[in-house]
Amino acid sequence: MTVNGYIYVRPEVVNMLRTFTGQVELVRPAVTRFATSFLTIQRIHKQKNNLRKMFTSPEWSSSKWAKESGGKQVQSIILMISFWRSIIDILKIFGPLVRVLRLVDGEKRLAMGYIYEAMDRAKEVIIKSFNEKEDKYMNVLKIVDKRWESQLHRPLHAAGHYLNPEYFYYNLTIAEDGEIMEDLYKTMQRLIPSHEEQDKIIDQLTLYRNAEGLFGIEFAIRHRKIKSPGKLHNI
Template identity: 55%
Template sequence: MLKDIGKLPSVKLTLSRAMELTGFIYSHAWVLKLMRGQTNGRELLRPAVTRFATSFMTLSSIHRQKNNLRKMFNLETWRQSKWARDSKGKSAERIVHMPSFWNNIVRILKLTAPLVGVLKLVDGDKKPAMRYIYEAMDRAKETIAKAFGDDLSKYSEVFDIIDKRWQDQLHRPLHATGYYLNPAFFYDHPNIQGEDEVMRGLYQVIEKMVPTQDQDKVDRQLDIYRHAGGLFGMEIAKRNRKKKSPAPELQKLAVRVLSLTCSSSGCERNWSTFEQIHTKKRNKLDHKRLQDLVYCKYNQALKERYDCRDSIDPIKLVDIDESNE
């Protein structure tokens, strides 16, 4: 998605200018030292999970240092330097003082920051992501729409990109099933059973992952899950540690699905092969805890005591101040 967004003409031009600016600064030690003096040592380059995420995170860093960069190119020290007379230095200075450059950065960050958040969630090592990815994508789109005041004309092109990639390549029945079987979302969305896409995905997963002789049992046990409400709370989670679950086949399926990790496989990563191999080890203790508490109903008390719902909020827009635009 980020790669496709990066191909849009206005985005491509802004990214090109950002690379030109950072390329000039980081290619000359004197200029880099001057910049760090204005930014209190903060950098513009931001490594990320994929090359495409890196580009957009670097835009965020550049925007945070907007005022400092402008100050830098207004310093008498800069004006008296040889780099101020260099063609690349002049071009970098021109970019920093270009209003359209900053306006475009704000727009691009509004479009991409939620997607970068989802990418971090998907490629995280601490928590299995399958139970969150479906909801995270929905929230990402909602966040983008809200950032533009629900004016579809300002983000329709990006939504087309998101929908195409999501439907053609990324959306799978497992995502819908993880959404349905995650109590944190199920009990907060009373209309979830009316979502055809979710229910279709759920039953596709049951047919695929549950032995034929157990499929009818799982279907019946779904009624327990749907209607038990508070019964799937703290007490039943405690009891399930000591005796047989009232829905063992459904619990087994839920554990399998909710403990799955996701990955943006196929993307170019910045870490080494060694790190890829050794940073995805499964945590058996977390898996056991998930099995014990797979039916915990989400509420604040359970969140604090059992952490049934992940505390990570992947959809956080970059802090953007448009007051000077």
């Protein structure tokens, strides 16, 4: 039984909740189910004190719900220290991932050149939030990596990462990353079947890597962190 599931099918309990939260709802709808779950958990965390006050109040104690097994169970959950610790752990994990999904769904930036880096940073944030204790985050990252590989990661993302000057020129390891380079060449072979055109691109990649030619002029250098890759290459 979930806290929300119990409360929101009982109008009287909902009214009591709103009294203690100042009319703030626990459920916060979003575009995706994943985001809705995260925002709802975040809202529950913010209302922790009010929820604990409600389930220890005379209003609750004197209600018929406090005497039912379901009500007792929900009250026990709300007053359980381990429940709130779990909430914090969930927020540590899902917060960075929600930011990645917002990037994918957003329109302000072309996500292709940013999602690879965003996912790496999200995992770094998760690791640091658990004080780099592997037993706390390792199983979670395995699940994240599995979903990343099966649903989000494509060679085109790695190619976009490589061709994003905002990251490429400030992270020397990108050009040495075997996975990124393999995906870059896979993308090139798939999108450009002509060997002649591929050879021209290889020459351009050399210029890009060494910041030579047009890639080394003052204008291009100045706009590395200003323009998104797609817009910069189209100028």
